[in-house]
Amino acid sequence: MDKFTTLTGIAAPLPMMNVDTDMIIPKQFLKTIKRSGLGKNLFDEMRFDDDGHEIDSFVLNKPAYRDAEILVAGDNFGCGSSREHAPWALLDFGIRCVIAPSFADIFFNNCFKNGILPIALPQEQVDALMKDAEKGANARMTVDLEAQTVTTSDGEVFSFKVDSFKKHCLLNGLDDIALTFEKVAAIDAFEGTASQARPWV
Template sequence: MQKFTKLTGVAAPLPMVNIDTDMIIPKQFLKTIKRTGLGKNLFDEMRYDSDGKEKPDFVLNKPAYRKSQILVAGANFGCGSSREHAPWALLDFGIRCVISTSFADIFYNNCFKNGILPIKVSQEDLDKLFDDANRGANATITVDLEAQEIRGPDGGVVKFEIDPFRKKCLLEGLDDIGLTLQQASAIDSFESSQRTGQPWLYR
């Protein structure tokens, strides 16, 4: 998993509440188990019309936000079904950080497992960040995970809280497999001991 330390990029504003996982990546795109290739269908029904043409008014179709790495969104982001394809689609598009006042629990947990930083802030701070994000190409903000700060284009700072263990995992790029592999020597030692003491388990 890619480490998350400090990210500076254009923040795209999506001031909608209750953006569910079917809006993030519609059900017809869940046939794959690959984590790549889903970015082109991120927010598919909002980004494209029935003929597959881009809707020019949708934020990620606007020139200033096409390469956004940060998304500023309304409350209860990621609600709905518990599809891991939702963070996969965000990550494949290039979004590494989502900022909101609240997230659905399963989506929130899935973000950390896939190298995306979901940040919870107050409504007052979110309003400030929406103001920053609405500046188009000038909507560049910096997210510093180590310092737990979001720095706006005018020098304003928003502090945020995060679970220390999840912070450590993101800083070191450790997903569940990576955490397990850190115990590889202990696992090998156990298996060697078990193979000697209970050899019938390995026949």
């Protein structure tokens, strides 16, 4: 998993409440167990019409936001089913940070496990960030995980809270597998002692 330290990038405004995981990545794309390749299907039913043509009005199809790395969204983002494909699709598209007033718990935790920083801020602060994002590609935000701040293109700074363990994992690029590998020496020592004490096991 890539480390998340400081991100300066284009923020796309998505002022929609209750964006669920089926909207993020529709069910027909859940057959794969690969984390790559889902970016092209992100928000599929909002990005494309029935013939597969781009819907020009959708934010991520607009030239200013095609390379967005930050998404500023509405309340209760990531609700619905617990599919881990949702953060996979966001990450594969290039989104490394989602800012919203609130998130569904399972989606929120899945983001951290996949290298995405979800930031919950009060509605009035999200509104200010949404307005900044609407300026387009020239208005770049900076997200500093170490300092726990989001800075607008005009220099306005908002602080956010993050669990210390989740912060440690993101800063160091540690997913569940990498965390286990950190304990390899202790696991090997335990296995060695256990096999001597109970050779019949």
